[in-house]
Amino acid sequence: MPTARRTRRRWGLRITAGLAGLVLTVSGAGHAMVGTVTDGLGRVDPFHGLENRPDAGRGLNVLLVGTDTREGLSAEERAALHVGNTACHCADAVLLLHLSADGDRADIVSLxxxxxxxxxxxxxxMTGGHHDAHPDKLNAALSHGGPGLMVRTVEDLTGVRVDHYLEISFTSFMRAVDIIGGVRVCTTTPLEDGYSGLDLPAGTHTLDGAKALGYVRARHVDGGSDLGRVERQHRFLAAFLDQVLDSGTLLNPGRLKDTVTALTGSVSADHGLGAEEMLDLARAVSDLTTGRAHFGTVPVADPAHAVTGLGSTVLWDEAGADRLFRALREDRPLPAPPAGETPAGDGTGAATRAPAPTTADEFTC
Structure with a gap:
């Protein structure tokens, strides 16, 4: 296993070369290729009618939502994947991507x-009826009011203005993993969850699309912790990028187009995210290294806060969350937790926190 220093050096060289290749690809192949990709996106209008929104800050904020839709899966595939036959149209993963104004830093914060x-x-x-404001879990915002309610709820929670919205389904997720040849993950302890079909012995594994879906969706390992699930999603995102770079996908226009096309088959975006905006984003991140790509999670006060009618919920640590989202609004690096806070879920009843922000370098095997 490479040392941390060697890993950082390898990542820095590869991601710079890979992203530079992506910029050259989309610029050289021209707007026609990017336009073809954007034409395949579903379109939603999550910003229509939104009022009293947070002020725009420096940098760019993209809300990324993974959904539990089963569209495009046969009954046999649904059974094999342990996803059931009925979707709640809820959000399975909610992340805020912040790209700094100078293009020098990318922060991914899981909610x-x-x-x-x-x-x-x-x-x-679902019914067209009116619902007054009410408490619920964040993932229910999507099923209750679609992308617009999800954006409103996230902006109310964080005070961060969302500039763009992307939504991806199970189907696209699995196709993308299979096209790049699978994704390598490692675990120091066995991971088993009969609900999601996850069954990984300790060690290093290359996951195909179906196994990868179980890995990021499993909720009955890590003591049932939502925070443990978030960390696995971070590890997977870092490993996914690692494999994209290893496979040469970004330097191969045909393979790049196949990969992106697989994703766009079941991806929805706001109307403002067009070919020009995608080109601008590609150019903006062309000089990033993974040492400047950070993953963070909202600090929590109680990872198993019981609420009548809702069950177990995650209650944020208000002071810690305010520090985190103030940094995003002000385009500053993600803050480290203050000294003296206890690890999340330690059972002491003291204020808990999520892990400190982590670079992608530290998540790869």
Whole structure:
């Protein structure tokens, strides 16, 4: 296993070369290729009618939502994947991507799906009926009011203005993993969850799309902790990028297009995220290294906060969350937790926290 220093050097060289290759690819192949990709995206309007939004800060904020939709999966595939036949149209993963104004830093902050939230008043998307503001879990915002309610709820919780919205389904996720040849992850302890189909002995494994889905969705390992699930999602995102760079996907226009096309098959985006914006984003991140790509999670006060009618929810540590999102609003690096805080879920009843921000370098095998 490479040392941390060797890993950082390897990552720095490879991600710079890979992203530079991506910029050359999309610029050389031209707007036609990027336009073809964007034409395949589903379109949503998550910003229509939103009022009293947070002020725009420096940098760019993209809300990334993984959904539990089963669209495109056969009954046999649903059974094999342990995803059931009925989707709640909820958010399985919610992340905020912040790209700094100078293009020097990318921060990915996970918002636990079970976060205790106040959903603003809305029109219930399933029936068209009116719902007053009420407490619920964050992931329910998508099923109650679609992308618009999800954006409103996240902005109310964080005070961060969302500039763009991307939503991806199970199907696209698995296709993308398979196209790049699988993703390598490592674990020091066995991971088993009969609900998601996850069954990994301790060690290093290359996951295909189906196994990768179980890895990022499993909720009954790590003591049932939503924070443990978030950390696995961070590890997987870092490993996914590692494999994209290793496979030469970014330097191969045909393979790059196949990979992106697989993703766009079941991806929805806001109308403002077009070909020009994608090109701008590619150019903006062309000089990033993984040492400047950080993963963070909202600090929590109680990872198993019981609420009548909702069950177990994740209650944020208000002071810690305020520090974190103030840094995003002000385009500053993610803050480290103050000294003296106890690890999340230690059972002492003291204020708990999520792990300190981690670079992608530290997540690879």
């Amino acid at each position: 636990p799906r079970d976060t205790y939230a106040e959903l603003p008043e809305h029109t219930f998307s």
